[in-house]
Amino acid sequence: MAEAQQKKPEQKPFKERFPARKSAALRTLAANLRRLRKERGWSQDTLAAAAGIDQNAVSLIENRRSNPTVVAVEGLADAFKVPIAELLTPGTKTRSARGGA
Template identity: 40%
Template sequence: MLTEQEEIEESVSDQLRILAAELRRHRKERQLSLETLSALSGVSRSMISKVERGETVPSTGTLSRLAEALGTTFSQLMVAHPVESEIVVIPADRQPILSDAVSGYQRRCISPVLPGRGVDWVLNTLPPHGTSGEFVAHRRGVEEYIYVLKGRLEARVGSRRVQLEPRDALYFQAHETHQFTNLGAGECEYFLIINSSGLRG
């Protein structure tokens, strides 16, 4: 019987394996070399190689840059295979989680990866006074929606800053850099929906 710590370590190992395989698959499907993906994303070749070998957990900012360069979504890099069913249940223990060891920022993917649908639904948790780090600008047509569950959140979109309280909501077009900061002394939890369906021609 595994201890709780062993279960956590096994879950992280499984997630690293999936992320490594999916990043490599998306890169090869687009016929991109490590050098080309590095140039497109601004992520070093050595970092991409380490992620593809399952040797490191990338920061959320790094994963965001790689997803944008590959023309895919955060969730599509975290899940092994797209789901076909119109009714999908994702048990809590099967929801991919990416934790940034340095900042303590955590992203839990709660939307299924459905073919032909460009929507990511993520539950984010920021530690006290923590920050998400800066996310790269998405392509025009990508929209983001925020709903704060608890805590006080500052959202910076380009040069503009807004402060959100629990139950406040925010919408923005995500073609500028953006960053989220917990303004409080407790954890801040918020839902984030990234809608890239507007990119479909």
Template identity: 45%
Template sequence: MNVRKIIGWNLRKLRAEQGLSQERLALAAEIDRSYVGRIERGSENVTIDTLDALAIVLGVPAAALLVEPAKGERQPMPLSSGRKPKQA
């Protein structure tokens, strides 16, 4: 698996575990939502600054985005589509 795919895999996994949409993650990291999608698909060559911004929002060290998934690990499931109701 190449590094871009590893980053995308880990980004999607961490984002989904925290229940964050691509839109909310992008807003908090001050990047474009479509850019987050391209990163998760492994089609973007991400800068260190962008990795750092995403890691800060996710509350993990940037190195966590570079860890290769275990052999046989299932791809992270996407969140259900649609907007979530606002929490009080």
């Protein structure tokens, strides 16, 4: 019974548990994901389902609070039907923005 009465350690705030990363590659990935998602009118839930990952993962990636696996990035690229390199290239215009398919 004494164990049940013990206080749980206080959890750190979200921003301390998931700090925004300063990586240029993650900044580019986040910006490209958000842009592509908004161009298509998709919610994070829609993108997550298409990429086969959790919605929380999409949010963390878009906010640079996650270091996604190659498999997750591959799933995101597949969902958008773009090469992985397009997600990681600064200032990339999508095929749809260029007038392609």
